[in-house]
Amino acid sequence: MEPLAALEAALPPGTVLTDPDLISSYRQDWARDPDAGTPLAVVRPSTTDEVATTVKWAAAHHVPIVPRGAGSGLSGGATAVDGGIVLSTERMRExxxxxxxxxxxxxxxxxxxxxxxxxxxxxxxxxxxxxxxxxxxxxxxxxxxxxxxxxxxxxxxxxxxxxxxxxxxxxxxxxxxxxxxxxxxxxxxxxxxxxxxxxxxxxxxxxxxxxxAQLPQATVVASFDSLTAATDAITAISSTMRPAMLEFMDGVAINAVEDEMRMGLDRTAVALLVARSDAPGEFAEREAVLMRELCEKHGATEAFHTADPEDGEAFTAARRFAIPAVERRGSLLLEDVGVPVPKLGELISGIASIGERNGVIVSVIAHAGDGNTHPLIVHDPTDPDNTARAHRAFGEIMDLAIALGGTITGEHGVGRLKKAWLPDQVGDDVIDLTRRIKNALDPDGILNPGAML
Amino acid sequence: MEPLAALEAALPPGTVLTDPDLISSYRQDWARDPDAGTPLAVVRPSTTDEVATTVKWAAAHHVPIVPRGAGSGLSGGATAVDGGIVLSTERMRExxxxxxxxxxxxxxxxxxxxxxxxxxxxxxxxxxxxxxxxxxxxxxxxxxxxxxxxxxxxxxxxxxxxxxxxxxxxxxxxxxxxxxxxxxxxxxxxxxxxxxxxxxxxxxxxxxxxxxAQLPQATVVASFDSLTAATDAITAISSTMRPAMLEFMDGVAINAVEDEMRMGLDRTAVALLVARSDAPGEFAEREAVLMRELCEKHGATEAFHTADPEDGEAFTAARRFAIPAVERRGSLLLEDVGVPVPKLGELISGIASIGERNGVIVSVIAHAGDGNTHPLIVHDPTDPDNTARAHRAFGEIMDLAIALGGTITGEHGVGRLKKAWLPDQVGDDVIDLTRRIKNALDPDGILNPGAML
Missing domain, CATH: 3.30.465.10 (Uridine Diphospho-n-acetylenolpyruvylglucosamine Reductase; domain 3)
Structure with missing residues (x-):
């Protein structure tokens, strides 16, 4: 019996997919890793036992396994490898x-x-x-x-x-x-x-x-005509209190969102902050007023607050929509670099220089309150020169974050797209430590080979 | 040159202690592990470099190192081993x-x-x-x-x-x-x-x-004449809101504290709860009133609240003083078992049975809101029979916590005193996983040998 037939026989019918058309959609996650391989099969277990059966089979036959959730990862953590299994957890939904x-x-x-x-x-x-x-x-x-x-x-x-x-x-x-x-x-x-x-x-x-359950939130929206003013306001807010949200969008993102949503955002602004408080009762509005005042004190051109949770939700939705809105401008290389909050201004202005130097548009949106930014590098994958410049910018942005004492990934993971930069951030001794733990737990290297290390 | 002399020469004068009188106080932590060994030396580095020098020396000579903070551990995590180094961090204070x-x-x-x-x-x-x-x-x-x-x-x-x-x-x-x-x-x-x-x-x-900084707290104190009433109140409070503190003392602890502090606690009570809220402004008192009402609803014999932070602090201090107060009754074996909050009643009544069966007094105080209890087993170390019964109770309490889906240690660590129970809690496969990581990072086993594993 062929090895894969043995796995198919050990699992309920329909669990193992081998049809090339069906499995092609499991080759990549949202990172669209161009180096994605072609898996032997996609296995979609419904139970822990079925996962264990699959992993035991893979271990016995030295077949690599790439675990996959919904495939929305942005670092190529679920990129399929040639001859491996993609283990999708999509049916495990209890x-x-x-x-x-x-x-x-x-x-x-x-x-x-x-x-x-x-x-x-x-x-x-x-x-x-x-x-x-x-x-x-x-x-x-x-x-x-x-x-x-x-x-x-x-x-x-x-x-x-x-x-x-x-x-x-x-x-x-x-x-x-x-x-x-x-x-x-x-x-x-x-x-x-x-x-x-x-x-x-x-x-x-x-x-x-x-x-x-979270309490109803009050919301502040503030526009700035200078990056310094915006980052000063961010530092002032985040060293004074604990907002429940403190988000940043640059001019490119503001315009991209406004194109799609027509919310009346100030298209001339260099930066927009959206911040929220979920303090109890009237304290939510009080905190929102405090945040508005800090924005005004640090040079906001326009700032307002609302205690109406739905009005505030509209601005939060606008911020959430920034990535798809900017994506209308072209394909995106999506970064996830973070720095300590006081370095945010230096990071964002440095990213602008990197974009200019490489001749690519880079829009920055950020979870500003924790220093975690998402520079969006707009590029045209059909243009090799443009794509090469975008990738150069991608690397330079991570180099900059590391130089500022930051991280190459705040929340997306290293996956395959950022692993070349991991040693620069953490150092060779930490890579050695990581490899020792990996080898201790997965000596044959069958679990997601090529991710992180 | 003798090996230890080489270490002494590599570190600033006074860093290495070898005088038997001086090092005897570093043999044990507060767990007073009777199996403590006699170390070769106590090393008190002031810098990371001095720590590294010490560890390199120990690695070269296969000398075990027991790291030690203030020596207040309660599980024997800093018990010295024969012929080893106690590495005290007491001078690293920046x-x-x-x-x-x-x-x-x-x-x-x-x-x-x-x-x-x-x-x-x-x-x-x-x-x-x-x-x-x-x-x-x-x-x-x-x-x-x-x-x-x-x-x-x-x-x-x-x-x-x-x-x-x-x-x-x-x-x-x-x-x-x-x-x-x-x-x-x-x-x-x-x-x-x-x-x-x-x-x-x-x-x-x-x-x-x-x-x-934490906001001023409002405080609730409630007495109960039944354990069930008290644990019902705990479950009601902790499933309704998020108190900033929710502490439990049993009758033995109440009386021990009252003996020392004369606060007017109800000596006939079976249980006392002390709970606090640090919600902003008047919400602190509102949450305190809600907690008082939940205590009353579930059968508190007496309950009051205060918005005065200092009055509240007195009751918190009483709770903090419970361990030393009970210690006046005899030597203590101090447990740290935890269970999911709804199992708290079963745990506390089971502990009472274990105490009775073994003929030892066990007083229970608890961080009730997160299910973490500190049963205090009072015993007389000069009486071998009594001590044996106390140790039997010590083990049976951990067995009970494990049977209730709990943990042998919520916050003190496993150290040397509880390691025999760790496999029962986590299972042999998790012990194997732990040992693989330990071996990957410390293949010669020089770091705190005998702790945890």
């Missing part, structure tokens, strides 16, 4: 919410938005909110330690994962952590697996910490 | 606070309270607050992933460590993470080292996340 302990036990294939909706029925909230929350999976969020807009106040995915079930490289199933807010028993393996991008194991279940 | 990024860079020997005071000068707050915060070190807090009273709302040490400098088992110095709120670059090694109890490396510097 959730149990326990309102008493305020935890949810979820399978990895559920979308972030589906988790939010299921827990909201119990008056609860799962905070992490990537801009892609309507189409990214909770398993992918855990694999990349995803962030979002509210993280400036509420933290990232790692802060909400209390436990997990993982299938290890040899097919063994282990449980790490559990529904306990405090647990110091042994190494913090749960936290190690969060953000490990499928290189240490396949997450088959997550135990998530939930918090009470 | 701190730099950056109010703009709200971070602090601290050396490990600073006490938790000293960190709190230094950042408070900038209007900032480092939340984790072990009861021992006046005498435990921040490095020890990171090594054990220490918790405290405010963790029910604000999380544990791991939630506040953004980065660190670590000396690895071969003496190399690496930096992990940094002053960035979001960072998905590579494996989450920072989080792995938090809670690793000195078994993977020696932490020589921590980058801590800070938050704005």
């Amino acid at each position: 959730i149990r919410v326990d309102p008493i302990t305020r935890t949810a036990v979820v399978q990895p294939g559920l979308l972030n938005a589906e988790v939010k909706r299921a827990v909201a029925e119990h008056g609860l909230w799962y905070p992490p909110d990537p801009s892609s929350f309507e189409m990214c999976s909770i398993g992918g969020n855990a694999a990349t330690n995803a962030g979002g807009l509210c993280c400036v106040k509420y933290g990232v995915t790692s802060d909400y994962v209390l436990g997990m079930e993982v299938v290890l490289a040899d097919g063994r199933v282990v449980r790490l952590g559990g529904p306990r807010l405090k647990d110091s028993a042994g190494l913090s393996l749960t936290k190690l697996f969060v953000g490990s991008e499928g290189t240490l194991g396949v997450i088959t279940e997550l135990t998530l910490r939930l918090v009470p | 701190i730099r606070v950056d109010p703009i990024t709200r971070t602090a860079v601290v050396q490990p020997g600073l006490l938790n309270a000293e960190v709190k005071r230094a950042v408070a000068e900038h209007g900032l707050w480092y939340p984790p607050d072990p009861s021992s915060f006046e005498m435990c070190s921040i490095g020890g807090n990171a090594a054990t992933n220490a918790g405290g009273l405010c963790c029910v709302k604000y999380g544990v040490t791991s939630d506040y460590v953004l980065g660190m400098e670590v000396v690895l088992a071969d003496g190399r110095v690496v930096r992990l993470g940094g002053p960035r709120l979001k960072d998905s670059a590579g494996l989450s090694l920072t989080k792995l080292f938090v809670g690793s109890e000195g078994t993977l490396g020696v932490i020589t510097e921590l980058t801590l996340r800070l938050v704005p």
Whole structure:
């Protein structure tokens, strides 16, 4: 019996896809890695046992496995490899919410938005909110330690994962952590697996910490005619209080959004900030007024606030829509560099210089309150010269972030697209440490080979 | 030249202690491990370089190293081993606070309270607050992933460590993470080292996340004549809102505290809850009233609230004083078991049965809001039979916590005293995973041998 036939026989019918047309859509994630390989098969298990069966088979036959959530990753973490298996968790969609302990036990294939909706029925909230929350999976969020807009106040995915079930490289199933807010028993393996991008194991279940529903938010919108004024306002706000959101859009993004949404944004502005407070009762508006005043004090050309949550949501939606809006201008290389907040101005102005020098448009949007930016490099993939310049800019932006004491990725992960820069950020000794852990847990290197390392 | 003389020559005078009288006080931490060995020397470095020199020397000569903070650990994590080095961080006491990024860079020997005071000068707050915060070190807090009273709302040490400098088992110095709120670059090694109890490396510097100063708190105190009523109130409060503190004391602890402090606590009560809110403005008192009402609804015999922060602080101090107060009754074996909050009643009543069955007094105090309890087993170390029964109870309490889906340690770490129970909690496969990581990072096993594994 052919090896793959043995796997097909061991799993329910329809679990293993080999039709070239069907599997071609699993070759890449949103990073559209041009070096994506052609997998042997796509396996779509429904249960942990089926995942374990698949991994055991792969281990026995030395077949690489690329775990895949919803395929919305932006770093090529789910790029297929030639002759490997893409293990898609899309069919693993169960959730149990326990309102008493305020935890949810979820399978990895559920979308972030589906988790939010299921827990909201119990008056609860799962905070992490990537801009892609309507189409990214909770398993992918855990694999990349995803962030979002509210993280400036509420933290990232790692802060909400209390436990997990993982299938290890040899097919063994282990449980790490559990529904306990405090647990110091042994190494913090749960936290190690969060953000490990499928290189240490396949997450088959997550135990998530939930918090009470977010309170209604008050919102501030402020325009600036200078970058310095905007970044001064950001630093002033973030060293004075804890906004529930503090977002930045540059002029390119403002115009791209205005083209699509006609919200009356100031097209001449160099920067737009959208900030929110979810403090209780009238404190939300008080904090919004304070933020508006700080924007005005630091030179906003226009600033207003609203205590109406829906009006505020419109501006948040505009910010969330910035990436697709800029994408209308051309294909995007999407960055995720972060720096300490006081370095934000230096990073953004440096990115503008990099764009100019390489002759490409780079629009910057940012989760400004935690220093995490998304420079969007607009390019034309049909033009090799333009594409080469875009890729050069892509690398230079990461070099700049590293030089400013920052990170090449705040919330998307390293994947395959950024791994060449990881040693420059963390140093060779940390790469050695990482490799030792990888080798200890996956000695044959079958789990997501080529990602991160 | 004798090996130790080479180390002495490589370090500043006075760094290496070998006088038996001086080093005897470094043999044990507060766990008073009776199996503590006699170290070759105590090394008290002042700089990272001196730590690296010490570890390199130890690696070259296969000498075990036991890292030690303030020696206030309760699990024997800093028990000395025969012929080894105790590496005390007590002289590493620098701190730099950056109010703009709200971070602090601290050396490990600073006490938790000293960190709190230094950042408070900038209007900032480092939340984790072990009861021992006046005498435990921040490095020890990171090594054990220490918790405290405010963790029910604000999380544990791991939630506040953004980065660190670590000396690895071969003496190399690496930096992990940094002053960035979001960072998905590579494996989450920072989080792995938090809670690793000195078994993977020696932490020589921590980058801590800070938050704005805590707001004034309103406080509720409620007495109960039944355990069920008290745990029902705890579950009701913790599934309704997020108190900034939710603490439990049983009748033994109430009487021990009242003996010492004369606060007018109800000596006939079976349980006392002390809960606080730090919501802004009048919301603190509103939340306190809500908690009082939930206590009354679930059968409190007496309940009151105060919006006066100092009055509230007196009750918090009483709760903090419970361990020393109970210690007046005899020597203590101090547990740290945790369960999901709805299992708290079952855990506490089960502990009472274990105490009765073994003929020892067990007083339970608890960080009730996160299910983390500290059963205090009172015993007489001069009475071998009594001591044997106390140790039997110690094990049975951990067995019970595991059976209830809980943990053997919520915030103290495994150390040497609880390691026999770790496999029962996490399973053999997780122990294997732990051992693989340990072997990958410390192949010669020189770092804190005998702790955790």
